[in-house]
Amino acid sequence: MARRDFLLTPGPVNVPRRVALAESQEILYHRGEEFSELLQRVDAKLKQVFRTQNTILYFAASGTGAMEACIANLLNTKDEVIVVEGGKFGQRWRELCQAFGVHHHVIQIEWGRAVHPEQIAHALDAHPKASAVFTQLSETSTGTVYDIEKIAQITNERDVLLVVDAISGLGVVPCEPDKWGIDCVVAASQKSLMVPPGLAFVSVSARAWQRAERSDLPKYYWDFQMSKKNLYFTPFTPAISLVMALDEALNIILEEGLDNLIARTELYAQATRAAVHAMNLKLFSERPGPVCTAVHVPQGLNGKEILETLRRDFQIKISGGQDHLKGKILRIGHIGDVGAKDVLGTLAALELVLHKVGHKFELGAGVRAALHICAKKEALCAHS
Numbered sequence: 001m002a003r004r005d006f007l008l009t010p011g012p013v014n015v016p017r018r019v020a021l022a023e024s025q026e027i028l029y030h031r032g033e034e035f036s037e038l039l040q041r042v043d044a045k046l047k048q049v050f051r052t053q054n055t056i057l058y059f060a061a062s063g064t065g066a067m068e069a070c071i072a073n074l075l076n077t078k079d080e081v082i083v084v085e086g087g088k089f090g091q092r093w094r095e096l097c098q099a100f101g102v103h104h105h106v107i108q109i110e111w112g113r114a115v116h117p118e119q120i121a122h123a124l125d126a127h128p129k130a131s132a133v134f135t136q137l138s139e140t141s142t143g144t145v146y147d148i149e150k151i152a153q154i155t156n157e158r159d160v161l162l163v164v165d166a167i168s169g170l171g172v173v174p175c176e177p178d179k180w181g182i183d184c185v186v187a188a189s190q191k192s193l194m195v196p197p198g199l200a201f202v203s204v205s206a207r208a209w210q211r212a213e214r215s216d217l218p219k220y221y222w223d224f225q226m227s228k229k230n231l232y233f234t235p236f237t238p239a240i241s242l243v244m245a246l247d248e249a250l251n252i253i254l255e256e257g258l259d260n261l262i263a264r265t266e267l268y269a270q271a272t273r274a275a276v277h278a279m280n281l282k283l284f285s286e287r288p289g290p291v292c293t294a295v296h297v298p299q300g301l302n303g304k305e306i307l308e309t310l311r312r313d314f315q316i317k318i319s320g321g322q323d324h325l326k327g328k329i330l331r332i333g334h335i336g337d338v339g340a341k342d343v344l345g346t347l348a349a350l351e352l353v354l355h356k357v358g359h360k361f362e363l364g365a366g367v368r369a370a371l372h373i374c375a376k377k378e379a380l381c382a383h384s
């Protein structure tokens with residue numbers, strides 16, 4: 001088998017060897033005691049990573065499946081909702097509302113900017129019938145993190161449901177569903193949880209269960225009530241191998257400690273931000289987070305060529321932009337099985353590529369800036 005590219009993308013991510021080995025075990029029969037025990041064990045650990053005591057539902061799907069499940073289960077035909085659209089994934093909430101014919105009001109944010117919590121308050125004042133807000137924790141398409149704690153204060157004051165797509169952010173962006181009062185947190189396996197794609201999750205608060213009981217939108221595979229009844233024994237054939245992989249990925253995360261993982265990922269993002277600045281690149285996001293660092297492709301350079309050269313010469317895969325940002329931005333991921341050597345090596349490789357294509361900056365300045373950030377910290381890598 002040819003060597004694969006090293007992924008520094010904001011999902012899917014490099015999977016630790018321990019996780020890949022766990023996934024390759026013999027298939028367990030899913031209606032047996034052993035699988036039920038596995039799910040209970042996974043569930044207890046996943047609750048620690050979600051930082052919630054709420055029920056977590058499992059779906060064999062990519063993240064979007066769980067987003068769709070939230071729309072189908074939490075809303076009624078007559079409901080009005082607020083959607084924050086500041087990138088590709090906010091757009092997905094809007095398109096899901098359209099698909100289900102849900103009356104929605106969009107807070108349109110320029111891509112790369114963060115929603116101001118007051119904008120949510122204003123939208124709820126302007127549309128007093130709106131009973132739910134759909135937003136992101138980390139808008140992966142722009143590398144932007146939103147202030148969910150403040151947003152939750154606003155939704156809770158008004159008894160409005162808050163549904164947060166934390167698909168890329170869960171595990172690396174601080175998030176406290178129970179302390180802050182987030183009704184539903186959506187996550188998926190292939191981002192910061194370091195598992196191959198195919199598992200999606202939703203945590204469901206008591207308030208969200210009340211809504212689910214009243215919901216009249218069509219659903220079958222995604223039915224929260226049916227999933228709840230079968231908890232630890234999902235109603236349909238689960239993604240058994242992925243649950244085994246998740247079991248081990250959660251061991252790795254909890255061995256390091258969630259706070260340490262958050263701090264280490266933030267360190268990689270800080271080092272990368274310092275480096276790109278020193279390389280004469282401009283950050284794309286006004287509120288950059290730890291999932292990925294998005295930068296503008298400098299005027300006159302070809303974004304596609306930069307990505308392809310990184311792959312060809314270094315077997316490093318970083319992401320470009322989506323939709324209208326294609327060719328305009330680069331996104332360097334910081335999640336998954338990544339260590340300090342990978343972050344520094346990638347920055348060095350990026351410098352060489354930029355140098356080659358004629359970008360003006362002092363060769364080595366980016367890595368040096370990143371080293372100065374790293375020199376201040378002791379824990380640069382995970383030690384599990």
Ligand SMILES: *Cc1c(COP(=O)(O)O)cnc(C)c1O
Nearest residue numbers: 062063064089138140167168188
């Ligand atoms: C990756 C991602 C999604 C979409 O997930 P799929 O697994 O591709 O369906 C949704 N929201 C955010 C914030 C993401 O990063």
